[in-house]
Amino acid sequence: MAEKKKTTKEILREKLPERTAPSLYNPAALEGLCQEFEQWRSTMVGEEDRKNWCVTPHTILGSEIPREMLYTPLSNPDFDYMQDLGHSGQEPFTRGIHANMYRGREFTMRQLTGFGGPEETNQRIKFMLAHGGTGINVLFDLPTIQMYDSDDPMSRGQVGMSGVAVDSVEDMDLIFKDIPLDRVTVSLVTHYPSNTAILFPMYLVLAERRGIPWNKLRGSVQNDITLEEVVRSGPEYIPPKDCFRIQCDNIEFIRQNVPLWNFVTYNGYNLREFGTSGVTEMAVALANAIGTLEEMLRRGHEVDWIAERLAFFWSPASDFFEEVARIRAVRRLWYKIMKYRFDTQSPRSMWMRCHVQTSGVSLMREEPLNNIIRAAYHALACVLGGVQSLHVDSYDEAYSVPTEEAALLSLRTQQIIQAETGVTEVVDPLGGSFYVEALTNEIEMRILDEVDEIERIGGYVTALEKGWLHKKIAEYFNNERKMIEKGVIKLVGYNFYKAPVELPPINVFRYPEGVEEKQKARLGKLREKRDIEKVNSALLALEEACKKGENVMPYTLQCARVGCSEGEIFKVFKQAFGLWKPPVFW
Amino acid sequence: MAAQIKVLLSKLGLDVHNRGLITVANELRDAGMEVIYIGNSFPKEIIKTAIQEDVDVVGVSSLGGAHLTLGGELIEMAKKEGLKERLALVIGGVFPPADGTKLKEIGFDGIFMPGATREEIVTSIRQIVSVKMDRPP
Numbered sequence: 187m188a189e190k191k192k193t194t195k196e197i198l199r200e201k202l203p204e205r206t207a208p209s210l211y212n213p214a215a216l217e218g219l220c221q222e223f224e225q226w227r228s229t230m231v232g233e234e235d236r237k238n239w240c241v242t243p244h245t246i247l248g249s250e251i252p253r254e255m256l257y258t259p260l261s262n263p264d265f266d267y268m269q270d271l272g273h274s275g276q277e278p279f280t281r282g283i284h285a286n287m288y289r290g291r292e293f294t295m296r297q298l299t300g301f302g303g304p305e306e307t308n309q310r311i312k313f314m315l316a317h318g319g320t321g322i323n324v325l326f327d328l329p330t331i332q333m334y335d336s337d338d339p340m341s342r343g344q345v346g347m348s349g350v351a352v353d354s355v356e357d358m359d360l361i362f363k364d365i366p367l368d369r370v371t372v373s374l375v376t377h378y379p380s381n382t383a384i385l386f387p388m389y390l391v392l393a394e395r396r397g398i399p400w401n402k403l404r405g406s407v408q409n410d411i412t413l414e415e416v417v418r419s420g421p422e423y424i425p426p427k428d429c430f431r432i433q434c435d436n437i438e439f440i441r442q443n444v445p446l447w448n449f450v451t452y453n454g455y456n457l458r459e460f461g462t463s464g465v466t467e468m469a470v471a472l473a474n475a476i477g478t479l480e481e482m483l484r485r486g487h488e489v490d491w492i493a494e495r496l497a498f499f500w501s502p503a504s505d506f507f508e509e510v511a512r513i514r515a516v517r518r519l520w521y522k523i524m525k526y527r528f529d530t531q532s533p534r535s536m537w538m539r540c541h542v543q544t545s546g547v548s549l550m551r552e553e554p555l556n557n558i559i560r561a562a563y564h565a566l567a568c569v570l571g572g573v574q575s576l577h578v579d580s581y582d583e584a585y586s587v588p589t590e591e592a593a594l595l596s597l598r599t600q601q602i603i604q605a606e607t608g609v610t611e612v613v614d615p616l617g618g619s620f621y622v623e624a625l626t627n628e629i630e631m632r633i634l635d636e637v638d639e640i641e642r643i644g645g646y647v648t649a650l651e652k653g654w655l656h657k658k659i660a661e662y663f664n665n666e667r668k669m670i671e672k673g674v675i676k677l678v679g680y681n682f683y684k685a686p687v688e689l690p691p692i693n694v695f696r697y698p699e700g701v702e703e704k705q706k707a708r709l710g711k712l713r714e715k716r717d718i719e720k721v722n723s724a725l726l727a728l729e730e731a732c733k734k735g736e737n738v739m740p741y742t743l744q745c746a747r748v749g750c751s752e753g754e755i756f757k758v759f760k761q762a763f764g765l766w767k768p769p770v771f772w
Numbered sequence: 773m774a775a776q777i778k779v780l781l782s783k784l785g786l787d788v789h790n791r792g793l794i795t796v797a798n799e800l801r802d803a804g805m806e807v808i809y810i811g812n813s814f815p816k817e818i819i820k821t822a823i824q825e826d827v828d829v830v831g832v833s834s835l836g837g838a839h840l841t842l843g844g845e846l847i848e849m850a851k852k853e854g855l856k857e858r859l860a861l862v863i864g865g866v867f868p869p870a871d872g873t874k875l876k877e878i879g880f881d882g883i884f885m886p887g888a889t890r891e892e893i894v895t896s897i898r899q900i901v902s903v904k905m906d907r908p909p
Contacts, residue, residue, distance in 0.1 A: 328786040328836045340814070343841025344785050419783050419790035421812045460791050547791075551886040584886045586837070586868050660794060667795050671890055680887060694868040697837060772797045772809060 194476060194527050195638040201526040209264045216263055223260055231255075244675045246548045246666070247503040249463040251628055257620035265623065270518075274613040278521040280514050280626070281614035282572040283537040288610035292320075294575035295600045296373055296541065300325030300349040301587045302698040303705060304360035307350040311365065313590060319597055321575060322405075323373040324361060325349040326385070332420050333381055335753035336705035340421070346701035348587065349375075353709045353751045358388045359395070368398045372405035373541070377453065378414035379433035380424060382407045384755045386436070387743040390444070394747075406448035406497060406541075409436050411647070412470060415768060416655050417456045424759055425766040426650045432738060432759075434481050439739035441492060448497045450478065451541065455501040457655075459547050461663030464501075464508065465629060468516045469636030470655065471498055472523065473646040476637070479528060489528045493535035500573075502564040503545040508629070509564070511622050513540070513571030514614070515630035542568045543577040549584050553679035554692050557581035562599050569603055570616055576600055586695045653769030660771035709751060716749035724748045725758050732762030777805040777901055780827040782813040784834040784863075785842045792864060792886075793833035796893060803894040805829075815846040819853055827859070828901050834865040840874060847879040860900040864888065 192200075227236065240252040254261065272278055275285030284290055297319055299310045311322055327349040329341035335353050336345045345351050352358060362372075374389060376382040386407050393403055411429045423429075433450065440449035452475050454467035462470070475496060482492045498516075502509040520538040524530045544564035549557040558581045565578050578596040580588035588596070604610055616622045643649040669675045676682040728741040745755050781797050783790055794809070801807045808825055810818075822830050832846060843863055850856045856879060863875055864884035872883050881900045884893055901907055 328788065328838075331788065332786045334786065340786060343845070344787075344836060344838045347837030417788075419788050419812055420786065584866060586866065660798075663791055663795060664798050667799075667890070691869055694870075696868070770794070770809065770811065772794045772801075 193638050193641040194523060195634050195641075197527050198522055198634070202522065203269075205264065205266060205269065208266075210267050211259050211263060211265065216259065219258065220260060223258060243505055243508075244669055245503065245505040245508075246670075246675060246677070247458055247462075247464065247501070247545060248505045248675075249465045249508060249629070249632070251508065251625070251632070253621075253625075257624055259620060261620050261624040262627065270623070270627075271617055277525070277533075277536065278518045279536060279538070280518045281617050283517070283539065283574075285613075287572060287613040288569075288604075289613075292604055292610065293569060293573060293600075294321040294371070294541075295319050295597060295604075296321035296323045296575045296577055297593060297597055298323045298325045298375070298543070298577050299593075300327070300375075301695075302346040303351055303701045304357045306346075306698050306701075307361050308363050308365075310590070310593070311361070314593065314597060315370075317594055317597055318601060321371045321373065322365070323375065323577060325375045326381075327351045330385070330752060331377060331381060332418075333384065333752055333756035335709060335751045336702060337709050338753050342702070345705050347697060351701060351705045352385060352388070353705060353753070354712055354749060355388045355391045355395075355746055356708060356712055357705075358385075358392045362392065367393050367396065368402035370404075372403075373451075374405065374407050376407045376409065377456070378418070379409050379411055379429050379436060380414060380756065380759055381752075382409040382436050383432050383738055383742050383759075384746075384752050386440070387739065387746040388752075390743060391746045400444045401446065403444055404446045406451050407436070407440075408451045408453050408499070409433055409449060410451065410453040410474065411650070412457055412474060412655075413453055415650055415766075416659070417460050422760060423766045423768055424763040426647050428759075428763040430477070430481070430647050431735075434478060434485070435737045435739055437478065437482070437492065438485065438487070439737055441495065448495055451497045451499045453499045455499045455543055457659075458501040458503075459545065461659045461666065463662065464503065464512050465632045466636055466658060466662070467501065468512065468633045469640065470646070472516070472520070472633065473637050473640040473649070476523065476527070476641075477646040489530055490532045490535045493524060493528065493530060494532060496539075498538055498540040500540055500542045500568075501545050502542050502568050502571075503548050504560065504563065506563055506567050507616075507622060507625060509567035510571045510616055511625035512629050513542075513568065513573060514617075514622070515626045516633060517572070518626070519630050519633055539574050541575040541577070542573045544568075544579045546579050546583060549579060549581070550677055550680050551584035553685060553689055554581050554584060556679050557584070558595065558599070561596065562603075565599055566603055566607075566609070569609055570614075572614060582692055582694060585692070587697070589693055589695045591693065592695075653771065656769045657771045664772075712749055712751070720748040721745075721750050721754070724750055725754060728755065729758045729762050732759065775907065777829060777897065778808070778825065778827045779805050779829040779831060779897070780808045780810065780818070780822050780825060781831045781833070782810045782818050782821075784812075784832040784846070784865075785814060785836070785838050786812065787834050787836040787838065787865075789835040789866075790833075792835070793831075796831065796833075796864065796884075799890045799894065800897070803890075805897075815842060815849045818846060819849045819855065822850075822855065822859065823853065828905060829860040829862065829897055831862045831864065831897075834863065834867075839863060839865055839867050840871060840878075843875060843880065844878055851879075858905065860897065860904050862897065862900070864893075
C-alpha cells in the first residue's frame with residue numbers, strides 16, 4: 187500500500203529547524219517581569235477588566251480571534267528576532283521581501299478600470315495615468331467574464347456593465363490605443379482559468395500586431411480556479427479538474443513564452459468578499475498554490491521556474507491590526523512552505539508578492555462618504571504590512587461603478603499615504619510590537635491549520651468537488667449577517683450612530699448608452715471579414731487539444747489570431763469538458 | 773393559519789455577485805417560506821419556472837447593472853403571461869437611487885437596496901403577498 191501523503195503541516199513540523207537560538211529576552215528578566223505583571227494586574231486592573239481580559243473584536247470579514255487587553259514581552263516569551271523576523275529582505279521575510287521596501291520601490295497604484303466599450307475604458311485609463319496612477323488594471327464586463335459574446339442572447343442588457351466588453355482582438359486594440367504595451371504594467375483581471383486562456387492570447391496577438399516582442403510585456407492575469415468554480419455565479423461551469431488543468435496550462439505556456447508576466451494571481455480577495463475570514467482566504471490561496479506547484483513538478487518543471495513568478499491578491503477589511511499581522515504572517519508561512527516543503531534555495535521563490543484591494547463588502551450605502559475613511563484605513567494597514575501594489579475602492583461603489591471623481595479620490599488616498607504621511611520611510615514599522623507579533627504568530631498558525639484541513643480532504647481540487655469551501659462560505663456569511671442584524675458587528679451610520687435625517691444624495695455613475703449596439707456592430711464586421719475556414723479549423727484544433735490533454739494555450743492563441751470570438755472559444759471548452767453543477771449551500 | 777408563501781429566487785442574467793441572494797434565500801426559509809433557488813437565469817426561464825412551480829413571489833437579484841434592462845424584460849414577460857396581478861415581483865441589488873424609483877414605476881412590487889435588513893425583506897414580502905393576493909398576512 188502506498189504511504190500516506192504527508193500534509194504540508196506535517197512536513198513543516200518535521201523539517202523546520204528546532205528553536206535552539208536563545209530568545210531575545212533574558213529568562214531572569216522575564217521572570218521579574220512576570221511578577222511585576224501579576225502585581226500590576228491585581229492592583230491596577232479593575233475586576234471587570236480582569237474578568238474580560240480577552241475580548242473578541244467583531245468586524246466585517248473578521249477572524250474572531252480573541253485579544254488580550256495589554257500585550258507585553260510575556261505574550262511571546264521565546265521571541266527570537268532572527269528566526270521569527272529577520273531583517274527586511276532576509277529570511278523569513280516577515281518584515282518585507284526587500285531590504286529597503288518602499289524606499290527602493292514605491293507601491294504600485296493600480297486602480298481598476300473598465301466600463302462600457304473599449305473606447306470609454308481607454309479614456310478612463312488615460313485619465314488615471316495622467317493623474318499619477320502607476321499601473322493599469324482592466325476589469326471586464328459580465329458577458330466577457332462569463333465568456334459570452336456581446337451578440338449572444340445571454341448578454342443582452344449587460345454589455346459594458348461592471349467592466350469593459352471584449353469579444354476579440356479588435357476590442358483589446360481599442361482598450362490599449364496609444365498605450366505603449368512595452369512600457370506599462372498591465373493587470374488583466376481575467377478571473378477564471380477559462381477566460382484567461384481566451385483573453386490573454388488576445389493581448390498577445392495585439393502585441394504581435396504592434397511588433398512588440400512578448401518578452402517585453404509586463405503585467406499579470408488572475409487565472410484562479412477558486413474564482414471560476416466557487417466565487418462565481420454563472421449559468422455554465424466546466425468541471426473543477428478540467429478547470430485546474432487549464433489554470434496549469436496557462437501558467438506553463440505563459441512562463442515559457444512571456445517571461446516577465448505574472449501568470450497567476452491567487453485571488454483570496456473575491457473569496458473573502460464572498461464570505462470567509464481572512465484566515466480562510468489565505469489558507470485557500472496557499473492550498474491552491476501548493477497544488478499548482480505539485481502539478482508543475484509532475485509535469486517535469488523545476489519548482490523555481492514557477493515559484494519565482496507567483497503572486498497573491500488579498501482583501502483587507504476593517505480590523506486594522508489583524509490586517510497588518512495577516513500580511514506579515516502569510517509572508518512568513520509562504521517562506522516556510524517554499525523552503526521546507528518545496529526545498530527551494532532561491533529567495534525569489536520564497537517571496538510572497540501581493541496586490542491588495544480594499545474591501546468592497548465593507549462599504550455601506552448609508553452615508554457613503556464614510557466609505558472614504560474605511561478604505562483609507564484598509565489601505566494604510568496594507569502599506570504597514572508591506573504589500574507590493576494597491577487598489578483603493580471608491581466610496582460610491584454601493585451604488586454603481588465609480589464616477590471619475592470618486593476614482594480619482596481613491597488614487598489620491600494612495601498618494602496621500604505615500605507622499606504625506608511618512609509611513610513609507612521606515613520598513614515594517616509595527617515589527618516588534620508585542621501585540622502585532624503575537625497576532626502574527628496566531629494567524630500564521632491558524633492559516634496552516636486550515637491548509638492542513640484542505641490537504642486532509644485530499645487536496646484543493648477534491649475539497650472543491652466535495653463542496654467543502656462552498657459550505658464554509660455559506661456558513662460564514664449567514665452568521666456574519668446575523669451578527670450585523672443583531673448589532674454585534676457595528677457599522678457606523680447603518681446600525682450604530684444612525685443619522686436621524688437622510689443626507690443629501692451623492693453623484694452616481696451612469697453607464698454610457700449604445701455600447702451594446704456598437705459592440706455587436708464591431709463583432710458583426712469581424713465575423714464578415716474573417717476567413718471562416720481558418721476560424722473553423724482553429725476551433726477544431728483546440729477541441730482536439732482539449733481532449734488529448736495538450737496545453738490549450740497555443741491553440742487559443744491561434745484562435746485569437748484568426749479572429750475567433752471569446753464566445754466561440756468558450757463553446758469549445760464546454761463541448762470538450764462537459765458541464766459541472768457546483769454545490770449550493772443555503 | 774396563513775398558507776405558506778412560495779418564493780422563486782434567481783440571479784438575473786450573468787451577474788456573478790451571489791452572496792446577497794443566498795443570504796436572502798436563507799432568511800426567507802427561516803421565516804417559514806418555501807424557497808426555490810435556481811441560480812443564474814433569464815426572464816423567460818424565470819417566468820416559465822414560476823408558472824411550473826406555481827409560486828407566489830419571484831425575487832431577482834442584480835448587482836451588475838442589468839436591473840433595468842433584464843428587470844424590465846421580466847416585468848414584460850410576467851404581463852404577457854398574465855401573471856403581473858397574481859404574482860409578487862421583487863428585486864434587490866446595487867442600483868443608483870433614481871433607478872429604485874424607475875423599478876417601481878415599471879412594475880416591481882418591492883425594491884431592496886444594499887443594507888436592507890432581514891426584517892424589512894420578510895415583512896415587506898409578506899405584506900405585498902397579502903395585499904396583492906388578498907391573503908391574510
